[in-house]
Amino acid sequence: MPGIVIGLTGGIASGKSTVANILKEKGIPIVDADIIAREVVEIGSETLNKLVETFSPAILHNDGSLDRAALGSIIFHNEEKRQLLNSIMHPSIRKRMKEKTAQYLQEGYSVVVMDIPLLFESKLTHLVDKTIVVYVDEEVQLKRLMERNTLSKDEALARIHSQMPLKEKKNLADFVIDNNGSLNETTTQLQEIIQKIQA
Template sequence: MLVIGLTGGIGTGKSEVSRILRELGAEVIDADRVGHEAYTPNTAIWREVVDIFGERVLGPNGEIDRKRLGAIVFNDPQAMSALNAIMHPRMAGIIRERIEGLRGQGVDLVVLEAALLIEAGWEGLVDEVWVTHSTGEQVEERLMRRNGLTEEQVRSRVQAQMPFEERSRHAQVVVHNSGSLEELRREVEALCQSKVGGKVG
């Protein structure tokens, strides 16, 4: 079984590559979804987050309100570090269990889609790292069109991330998403063919 860690900056096409790999038969673990599930009331992570940040981060149903929590941590590097110190190791444990469960099912290809794969220290969970890349202009255009962000908002989000040059130093594969969706699909299919012999399952 091959485990790919798929990462990349905002607007570079991670989700699109993940979707193509899923269509080719890969099992995809979405780290963002794992994070959402971890915020369910009365889980170990939920209790730790509420202990540190208080009930002000809870929504009406008792779940952690990501917007409220985000408003605190995005403006306070210490608060962000405290949250990451809770989330990253515990999420790694959940992801590891899921990978091992899929290994037990005889799955050929697993993709861990995680924007913060490198920052979270999850490289040890995967066999190789794939990084998606697009030009700055393309990222700007996609985010303004898709997310309705202003040019200034796009720049501040991009600048807050690990630069591509640094991210690519951790990668075994760079997926170039600078053309059409059809070109991206062909590139991903060729990579899949070279790694696991094409369609998997």
């Protein structure tokens, strides 16, 4: 039986990392888009060389590693340059994610999870068989984000509203984990979903 690839997503402070950690504890491999995004620009990588060619060597630290702040300041106010960055980064991230997932499946795992924050926004659902959204109500999300990042209400709301609303993601998902409650409740929901998917 071929393995199943699950796309895990959520919103800022919705508890997606918590769910990813529970999955890891259960021995389910996670292919994390954020980690891959760092891996593909390691020193000497093809992607980093392309970025330097495109944006100048000023985006490197003295040791040859990527200076994210310098790159950020180049693309921050420039939509065209941001698109250019994405056109270099996204294909290499997708390629590496596919390779890692295929590797886990070959090793015999029946379920592999791709942890992709912008799963719906970046239209990456074609990479996965089923999608899970970690959902919280906006007031819970707001409270958690303000506490976690010590932000004012306005700052926290600005970050939440810069993403696709969780209500929309909830409607697009195959499965929804309601993370408004306790860790136990979240774990139970997750177990039930994994059983359904495996069945």
